Amino acid sequence: MHRPPLPISLVDTLTELLDDRFTTDPNILEDHGKDESSYPCSPPDAVCFPQSKEEVSEILKACSGTRTPVIPFGKGTSVEGQVLARQGGISIDLSRMNNILAVHQEDMDAVVQAGATRMQLNEALNGSGLFFSVDPGADATLGGMAGTRASGTNTVRYGTMRENVLALQVVLADGRIIQTSSRARKSAAGYDLTHLFIGSEGTLGIITELTVKLHPVPECISSAVCPFPSIKDAVNAVIRTIQSGVPIARIEFLDPLQIEAVNKYSNLSCEVAPTLFLEFNGTKNSVEEQSRSVQKIAAEFGGTKFEWSTDDDERHRLWQARHNAYFAALDLRPGCRAKATDVCVPISRLAECIEETAKDIALSSLNITMLGHVGDGNFHLVIVFDPSSRQERAEAESLNQRIVERALTMEGTCTGEHGIGIGKLNFLQAEKGEGVDVMRQIKSALDPLNLMNPGKIFLG
Amino acid sequence: MHRPPLPISLVDTLTELLDDRFTTDPNILEDHGKDESSYPCSPPDAVCFPQSKEEVSEILKACSGTRTPVIPFGKGTSVEGQVLARQGGISIDLSRMNNILAVHQEDMDAVVQAGATRMQLNEALNGSGLFFSVDPGADATLGGMAGTRASGTNTVRYGTMRENVLALQVVLADGRIIQTSSRARKSAAGYDLTHLFIGSEGTLGIITELTVKLHPVPECISSAVCPFPSIKDAVNAVIRTIQSGVPIARIEFLDPLQIEAVNKYSNLSCEVAPTLFLEFNGTKNSVEEQSRSVQKIAAEFGGTKFEWSTDDDERHRLWQARHNAYFAALDLRPGCRAKATDVCVPISRLAECIEETAKDIALSSLNITMLGHVGDGNFHLVIVFDPSSRQERAEAESLNQRIVERALTMEGTCTGEHGIGIGKLNFLQAEKGEGVDVMRQIKSALDPLNLMNPGKIFLG
Numbered sequence: 064m065h066r067p068p069l070p071i072s073l074v075d076t077l078t079e080l081l082d083d084r085f086t087t088d089p090n091i092l093e094d095h096g097k098d099e100s101s102y103p104c105s106p107p108d109a110v111c112f113p114q115s116k117e118e119v120s121e122i123l124k125a126c127s128g129t130r131t132p133v134i135p136f137g138k139g140t141s142v143e144g145q146v147l148a149r150q151g152g153i154s155i156d157l158s159r160m161n162n163i164l165a166v167h168q169e170d171m172d173a174v175v176q177a178g179a180t181r182m183q184l185n186e187a188l189n190g191s192g193l194f195f196s197v198d199p200g201a202d203a204t205l206g207g208m209a210g211t212r213a214s215g216t217n218t219v220r221y222g223t224m225r226e227n228v229l230a231l232q233v234v235l236a237d238g239r240i241i242q243t244s245s246r247a248r249k250s251a252a253g254y255d256l257t258h259l260f261i262g263s264e265g266t267l268g269i270i271t272e273l274t275v276k277l278h279p280v281p282e283c284i285s286s287a288v289c290p291f292p293s294i295k296d297a298v299n300a301v302i303r304t305i306q307s308g309v310p311i312a313r314i315e316f317l318d319p320l321q322i323e324a325v326n327k328y329s330n331l332s333c334e335v336a337p338t339l340f341l342e343f344n345g346t347k348n349s350v351e352e353q354s355r356s357v358q359k360i361a362a363e364f365g366g367t368k369f370e371w372s373t374d375d376d377e378r379h380r381l382w383q384a385r386h387n388a389y390f391a392a393l394d395l396r397p398g399c400r401a402k403a404t405d406v407c408v409p410i411s412r413l414a415e416c417i418e419e420t421a422k423d424i425a426l427s428s429l430n431i432t433m434l435g436h437v438g439d440g441n442f443h444l445v446i447v448f449d450p451s452s453r454q455e456r457a458e459a460e461s462l463n464q465r466i467v468e469r470a471l472t473m474e475g476t477c478t479g480e481h482g483i484g485i486g487k488l489n490f491l492q493a494e495k496g497e498g499v500d501v502m503r504q505i506k507s508a509l510d511p512l513n514l515m516n517p518g519k520i521f522l523g
Numbered sequence: 524m525h526r527p528p529l530p531i532s533l534v535d536t537l538t539e540l541l542d543d544r545f546t547t548d549p550n551i552l553e554d555h556g557k558d559e560s561s562y563p564c565s566p567p568d569a570v571c572f573p574q575s576k577e578e579v580s581e582i583l584k585a586c587s588g589t590r591t592p593v594i595p596f597g598k599g600t601s602v603e604g605q606v607l608a609r610q611g612g613i614s615i616d617l618s619r620m621n622n623i624l625a626v627h628q629e630d631m632d633a634v635v636q637a638g639a640t641r642m643q644l645n646e647a648l649n650g651s652g653l654f655f656s657v658d659p660g661a662d663a664t665l666g667g668m669a670g671t672r673a674s675g676t677n678t679v680r681y682g683t684m685r686e687n688v689l690a691l692q693v694v695l696a697d698g699r700i701i702q703t704s705s706r707a708r709k710s711a712a713g714y715d716l717t718h719l720f721i722g723s724e725g726t727l728g729i730i731t732e733l734t735v736k737l738h739p740v741p742e743c744i745s746s747a748v749c750p751f752p753s754i755k756d757a758v759n760a761v762i763r764t765i766q767s768g769v770p771i772a773r774i775e776f777l778d779p780l781q782i783e784a785v786n787k788y789s790n791l792s793c794e795v796a797p798t799l800f801l802e803f804n805g806t807k808n809s810v811e812e813q814s815r816s817v818q819k820i821a822a823e824f825g826g827t828k829f830e831w832s833t834d835d836d837e838r839h840r841l842w843q844a845r846h847n848a849y850f851a852a853l854d855l856r857p858g859c860r861a862k863a864t865d866v867c868v869p870i871s872r873l874a875e876c877i878e879e880t881a882k883d884i885a886l887s888s889l890n891i892t893m894l895g896h897v898g899d900g901n902f903h904l905v906i907v908f909d910p911s912s913r914q915e916r917a918e919a920e921s922l923n924q925r926i927v928e929r930a931l932t933m934e935g936t937c938t939g940e941h942g943i944g945i946g947k948l949n950f951l952q953a954e955k956g957e958g959v960d961v962m963r964q965i966k967s968a969l970d971p972l973n974l975m976n977p978g979k980i981f982l983g
Contacts, residue, residue, distance in 0.1 A: 167869065169762065169870060170869040171765075211711055212711040218709065223709050225715070226686060239960075241955075241961055244936075245935060246869045246934045247869060247900055247901075247934070247939065248869075248901075249683050250672075250867060250936035251672040252936050252937055252942075253943055253951050253959065254962040256958055259965075262713070262714065279767075281768070306629060306631070308739030348812060405711075407709055408707055409627065409706045409707060440708055441707075475705060476709075476710035478710065478711045483711070483713055490712075495702075496701070497699055498702065498703060498716055500699075501969065505719075506714075508964045508965055509961065520713055
C-alpha cells in the first residue's frame with residue numbers, strides 16, 4: 064500500500080525530542096507491525112521510545128499537529144491485530160517506561176509504568192506476601208493488558224483487568240495528561256474514566272501509568288488435574304462447582320487434542336481426555352475443604368481420577384504448560400499460524416455452546432484445539448492453519464464467525480478477553496447495535512481527528 | 524425562583540402518552556423535589572410515571588424537542604441532592620417499572636427494572652440460595668444505586684455497584700435505547716459503557732433495566748461486636764484484618780456517640796466505646812477460623828471483649844441498627860437535618876485520617892457521629908445541625924470541606940459512595956483536575972443540550 068511519507072516537520076520535532084529513540088530502522092518497524100495474531104505485518108512509519116509521560120504528551124501533540132496516526136505498543140502480544148499500523152503513523156513503544164514506581168504493602172496496591180510486564184511486577188513483589196493476579200498466557204505489559212481488558216486463568220477468583228485496576232494515568236490525543244482516579248479502593252466521584260480507558264485498545268488515549276490491586280499470597284495453594292469421560296461431563300462439573308460457591312482460584316478446560324499438544328510441548332503425561340486443570344487458594348484447612356468438595360462434584364460426573372497436590376514444582380509445571388497451550392497447539396503443525404476464537408457465554412449455556420462447537424470441530428479439516436476459562440464461561444478454539452492457503456484461512460474465518468454467532472444467540476459476547484482489534488469489527492456491531500454509535504460519539508469527542516489507533520474497534 | 528411554565532406542546536404530548544401518569548399535583552411535585560440530604564426542596568414542573576422503556580424514550584424525545592430538563596427519580600434516597608429539580612423540568616419516576624424480570628439461578632444473575640429496590644430483589648430471591656449484596660442504608664431502587672455507584676456494609680467482600688452490575692439498559696437524551704453489555708461474566712468487546720453509566724447520576728441517560736450479579740448465600744454467617752480502648756486501636760485492628768487476607772464480609776466502625784445513638788434508637792446495649800461490628804461468611808469451619816483469626820487481631824489492639832454469635836435474630840438486629848445509624852444520629856437532636864461526609868482514603872492513611880477528624884469533631888459545637896465502612900477506607904461523619912441556623916449550616920459545610928481537603932492530600936476521594944450531586948462540584952474539580960474536562964466532553968457528546976439532570980456533577 065502506498066502511503067505518503069511522514070511530514071518532515073514531524074520527523075524533525077520527534078528527532079529533536081527523542082534523538083535515537085525515534086527510529087525508522089526497517090527491522091524495528093517490522094517488529095512493531097505484528098502481534099501474536101495471524102494477520103500479516105503492517106509496519107508503522109516510525110517508532111518512538113519515550114521515557115516519560117511528558118515525552119508521550121509531546122509526541123501526541125506533534126502527531127495531532129500533523130494529523131499522524133499513533134499506535135501504542137507494549138510487547139506485541141495482542142491477538143487481534145491491535146498493534147498493527149494499517150494506516151501507518153507512529154508506533155509508541157512503551158517498553159522503556161517499565162518502572163515499578165511504588166508498592167504499597169499496607170494498601171495492597173502497586174503503581175507501575177505502562178511498559179512493566181505482569182511477570183516483572185510479580186518478581187518485584189517476591190517476598191512481599193502479595194501478588195498481581197491477572198495472567199494472560201503471554202508476559203504482556205500491564206498497559207497493554209489494561210488496553211485490551213485482559214484476563215486469564217484465575218479471573219474466576221480474582222477478576223479481569225476491569226476489577227484489578229484502581230486508576231490510570233492517560234495521555235490524550237491532544238497531549239493532555241490525566242489521572243483517572245485515586246488510590247482509594249472505591250469512589251463515586253464523577254464518571255468512571257478508569258473503566259472507559261480499560262479495553263479501549265489505544266483508541267482514546269495512551270495509558271502511561273497504572274495503579275493496580277494486589278492480593279495476599281494464599282497461605283496454601285493446591286492444584287489438581289481431572290480427566291472426564293466426555294466434554295459434557297467436564298463442563299457440567301465446572302458449572303456445578305461455580306454454583307456451589309466454592310471460591311475456586313482456577314478451573315480450566317482442555318479438550319483431548321489440546322491435552323495431546325500440551326503433553327508433547329510441555330512434557331506432561333496427562334491422560335488424553337477432556338480434562339480440567341484446577342487450583343485452590345486459602346488456608347490449609349480451607350484448601351482441603353475446597354478440594355474435597357470439588358473432588359466429590361467431579362466424581363458425580365464421572366471424573367473419578369481427580370488427583371491433587373500441594374507440590375509447588377508440580378503446580379508451576381502444570382500452569383506453565385497451560386500458559387503455553389497456544390504455542391503447543393501451533394506446534395501441532397509447524398510453520399502454521401492460528402486463529403484464536405474467544406467467545407464467552409453465561410455459564411448456563413456453556414455446556415450446549417461447547418458441545419455444538421465440538422461438532423463443528425469434528426466436521427472441520429483443520430487442526431483445532433479447544434480450551435478455556437470455563438469458570439467464566441469463556442473458551443477458545445485455536446484453529447491452526449497454513450497462512451499461505453486462502454482456503455484454510457477462509458475456513459478458519461468462517462468457523463470463527465459461526466462460533467461468534469452461536470455465542471450471541473446465547474446472550475454471550477464475541478470476545479471475553481482478546482478485544483476487537485481489526486478482526487471483530489462486524490461482530491461488535493452485531494453484538495452492541497446502537498451501543499457502537501455511543502462508543503463512536505465518545506471516540507469523536509476525545510479524538511476528533513481519529514488519530515488514536517485508527518481502524519481498531521471501529522472501521523475507518 | 525421564577526421559571527417559565529412547561530411548553531404547552533410538551534404537556535399535551537406527555538398527557539396523551541401517559542394520561543394521569545403525567546401530573547403536576549403540587550404534593551407529588553414536592554415529594555419529587557427532595558431527597559435524604561439537607562438541601563431545601565426544589566420541585567420539578569411535572570412528574571411522569573412511565574411503565575416501559577418505550578415510554579421513557581418517548582418522554583425523552585419530547586423533552587429534547589422542547590429543551591426541557593429531565594431528572595430520573597427512584598425512591599428519593601440520594602444524599603447529595605441528586606434528584607432535586609434545581610432547573611425545573613420533568614421528574615421521571617421509575618417506581619412503576621419495578622419488575623424482577625428474570626432470575627438466572629445457574630448464572631447467578633438477575634435482570635430487573637430500574638425501579639425495583641434492593642430489598643424487593645432479595646425478597647424475590649428468598650429460597651433460591653442466592654442474594655444481592657450491595658446494601659446502602661436505605662432501601663433504594665437498583666437504578667438509583669447504579670446511578671450513584673452505591674455501596675454499603677459488605678463491599679469489603681462483595682464489591683460496590685461497580686463490581687455487581689453486568690449490564691444496563693439505558694435510554695439516552697435523544698430517545699435511543701441501548702443495552703450496554705450482555706449477561707456474559709466478562710467481555711472485551713469495545714468501550715465499557717456499563718461502567719460509564721454507573722455513577723453518572725442521570726446526567727448521561729436514564730437507566731431502565733439492570734443485569735446484576737448475585738452471590739451464593741453462605742452456608743454459615745456469624746456476626747461479632749468488639750469495643751476498643753481507642754479509635755486508633757479499632758482502626759488499626761481493621762487495617763491488620765484486611766491485610767491478613769481474612770475474607771471478612773463486613774467490618775464497620777462506630778464511634779462512641781454513634782454507639783450511644785444506635786443504642787437509643789435501635790434498643791441495643793453496646794458498651795459506649797469505639798466499636799467494630801463484624802460479619803463472617805463461609806462454611807461452618809471457615810467462619811470459625813475467620814472469627815478466631817480476627818478475635819486474635821482485635822485482642823492485640825486491646826479489643827478483648829470480642830463477642831461473636833451465629834444467631835440469626837441477633838445478627839439481623841445488629842445490621843438493622845447499623846443501617847439505621849444515620850436516622851439514629853438525626854434522632855440525637857429532633858427536628859434537625861444532617862450533612863453526611865463521605866471521604867475514602869487508602870487504608871494505610873485511615874488511622875491518621877480518622878484521628879485527625881476526631882480532633883475536628885472534638886472542637887466542633889455540633890452533634891457529630893463518626894462511622895464507616897472502614898474495611899474500604901471509607902467513613903462518614905453525620906453532622907447534625909439546625910437547618911434554620913445559618914451559622915450551624917456554615918459550620919457543617921466548613922467541616923465537610925476540611926475533611927475532604929484532608930482526604931485529598933492523603934490520595935483519597937471526596938466521595939466513596941454518595942456521589943457528587945449538587946454538593947461536591949468544587950471537590951470533584953479539586954480531585955480530578957483535567958479529568959473533569961474529559962467528563963464534560965463525554966457529557967457534551969451524549970447530551971449536547973445539557974438536559975439530563977443538569978447541574979449535577981457539573982455546574983451549569
